[in-house]
Amino acid sequence: MSQQPTRRVLIVDDEPAVREMLTVALEMAGFEVREADSAQTALAEVTARIPDLMLVDWMMPNVSGLELCRRLRRNQDTAEIPLILLTARGEEDAKITGLDVADDYITKPFSPRELVARLKAILRRTTPKGVEEPVEFDGLRLDPVGQRVSSHGQMLTLSPIEYRLLQLFMTHPERAFSRGQLLDRVWGGDVYVEERTVDVHIRRLRKALGVRHENLIETVRGTGYRFAPIAVKSSAVVAG
């Protein structure tokens, strides 16, 4: 289990050289970096795994960076992703248009140092909004910052996959996930694993949660699984 809450950054730029530079700079700063060479690839990448922040080039063939941002904003799942636009010097008006959709913009050329600073600033101000808050249901507590899980105060030991599974579940209670969706969001969209493998990990997670909480993860027959904190199990009839 990784100690640090590594933040994922997705770089969207059509120039390999620029991506390379950004990737190196950000990885040295401790970020997990993914790259996309077009808006289209970016959208696919985002769907596969939602990044904590995106760096988007303003000028790109086909779909412009701006257009990409707009599309992201329209989708519920991606609307909250902090966006930083990369613009070339002289495109000053981009500021005006760009800031409507982006959270910040950076003018090329820029120093990696400045970039990382801006990026961290954005993350600081945007993360408090929910995602990093601890979640708790019935004594089962998950702390995203420390990446820890405890059951009634008792620390649990989860493998990375188990942790991510539980995090996804606990941040989306009552929602049924298909095995495919789980593969996308927990494993990442670019790995090819048997869907049946999900079952095994669910089993391991349940086991790790212990008898007290294992039944929080319900099986949705024919589909997948669901985290159901609201115990409606035994039909407690309260008169009609």
Next chain:
Amino acid sequence: MSQQPTRRVLIVDDEPAVREMLTVALEMAGFEVREADSAQTALAEVTARIPDLMLVDWMMPNVSGLELCRRLRRNQDTAEIPLILLTARGEEDAKITGLDVADDYITKPFSPRELVARLKAILRRTTPKGVEEPVEFDGLRLDPVGQRVSSHGQMLTLSPIEYRLLQLFMTHPERAFSRGQLLDRVWGGDVYVEERTVDVHIRRLRKALGVRHENLIETVRGTGYRFAPIAVKSSAVVAG
């Protein structure tokens, strides 16, 4: 039994042997496959019936696979079709050019296993899941997100088919469906099942709904069934 509606794949390659191999592999994986031996044929095929995904050979006489992809992208109706380019080893630069228009590319030779996996991954991430609101009639509530049904707060246990049947009904109240239509929309249009089987499932669904709601599903004699939330039952006037 196809849990999901069968996905249609269109293979575009000028070599019969390759098409044959791909077809066999994909059909075994449960896809519905069509073939086209040229870009022209492919365009015609696409017009006839839009596939869920296309496998396009990079090197083809006359119009290249890339050009085909571009044309598809230009057309509103076909722009959204996920495309996978097949490239021969060594055409690495295809990645760069190709990814602008294609969603993924696969280098020959490849294992059928990998192909199917990649294909499923693409379909997973490109299939949009619409915003789904819960539906409720007279205490009978269906939640598409959690894939749950409750009757006056009491959770019901439905099999996959029962759930899909009810979902179809509740999202189309007052509409009469023939058995054939139900088979198409609940079972998926490509399975051969006796129409009488629908009756049995209706029976099971009614039973699952319990006495309180079983009569919401009406029999339309000579046609099929209908979900009628507005209880306009004639006959027995409920004594006050």
Next chain:
DNA sequence: TGACATTGTCACGATTTTGTAATAAAGGTG
């Protein structure tokens, strides 16, 4: 390097779900 943890797949058994056929009911009609 060796012990240990993690992960992806299988295979087998226990349950559920599903498709059909057979039989009972109900609806319509002259």
Next chain:
DNA sequence: CACCTTTATTACAAAATCGTGACAATGTCA
């Protein structure tokens, strides 16, 4: 009512799905 159609029910066997333990491959760390 007698007769023919269309549905409702029931019973069963085949098929699909899930839970689990085992195993091999790989990664991690002291």
